[in-house]
Amino acid sequence: DVKVTQSSRYLVKRTGEKVFLECVQDMDHENMFWYRQDPGLGLRLIYFSYDVKMKEKGDIPEGYSVSREKKERFSLILESASTNQTSMYLCAVISAGDQETQYFGPGTRLLVL
Amino acid sequence: RKEVEQDPGPFNVPEGATVAFNCTYSNSASQSFFWYRQDCRKEPKLLMSVYSSGNEDGRFTAQLNRASQYISLLIRDSKLSDSATYLCVVGTGGFKTIFGAGTRLFVKA
Numbered sequence: 001d002v003k004v005t006q007s008s009r010y011l012v013k014r015t016g017e018k019v020f021l022e023c024v025q026d027m028d029h030e031n032m033f034w035y036r037q038d039p040g041l042g043l044r045l046i047y048f049s050y051d052v053k054m055k056e057k058g059d060i061p062e063g064y065s066v067s068r069e070k071k072e073r074f075s076l077i078l079e080s081a082s083t084n085q086t087s088m089y090l091c092a093v094i095s096a097g098d099q100e101t102q103y104f105g106p107g108t109r110l111l112v113l
Numbered sequence: 114r115k116e117v118e119q120d121p122g123p124f125n126v127p128e129g130a131t132v133a134f135n136c137t138y139s140n141s142a143s144q145s146f147f148w149y150r151q152d153c154r155k156e157p158k159l160l161m162s163v164y165s166s167g168n169e170d171g172r173f174t175a176q177l178n179r180a181s182q183y184i185s186l187l188i189r190d191s192k193l194s195d196s197a198t199y200l201c202v203v204g205t206g207g208f209k210t211i212f213g214a215g216t217r218l219f220v221k222a
């Protein structure tokens with residue numbers, strides 16, 4: 001099984017702080033994704049990356065940036081956290097060879113005060 | 114209108130019951146379809162893919178109706194451990210997938 005880890009399970013930050021969320025996978029998969037999950041809205045795609053240093057905007061990229069310097073690591077950055085970025089953040093990985101299955105990390109619950 | 118719509122529930126059913134969830138999608142060009150399961154405070158995990166011919170995995174049956182643009186999930190002989198949120202997921206090409214908001218199921222003893 002693919003193992004996807006996220007740097008924190010719970011995080012509390014103040015408005016205006018810069019926030020780093022990190023995702024690491026152990027299976028050398030090419031495609032990595034960042035979602036946020038909010039009640040009643042489902043998962044919404046923020047950014048994805050299909051290779052090192054490659055990134056594509058998802059549906060809600062505003063207020064976020066990403067970094068992929070190594071294949072196994074995909075970071076989500078909140079440049080200046082705001083209260084409306086309080087959410088559950090989920091990282092996912094897809095293998096190019098098995099495009100059907102997304103493997104998710106355990107999620108990071110971020111609270112911005 | 115949301116691209117993928119599900120009844121949020123909750124569905125409260127007794128053990129042993131049969132329960133069905135539907136999900137509708139708006140993009141007729143959608144190419145792939147899935148059901149994911151998400152336990153409380155956990156990450157989503159793939160339950161099953163949904164094929165045009167329908168597919169079955171033990172107590173779970175998934176169906177796709179392209180003409181009406183909906184997919185369904187049937188759970189027979191519900192167990193307590195089936196209590197979870199079921200997410201309908203639609204792939205629109207490449208690696209882009211759209212998630213429904215989920216349907217909550219509670220199975221009671």
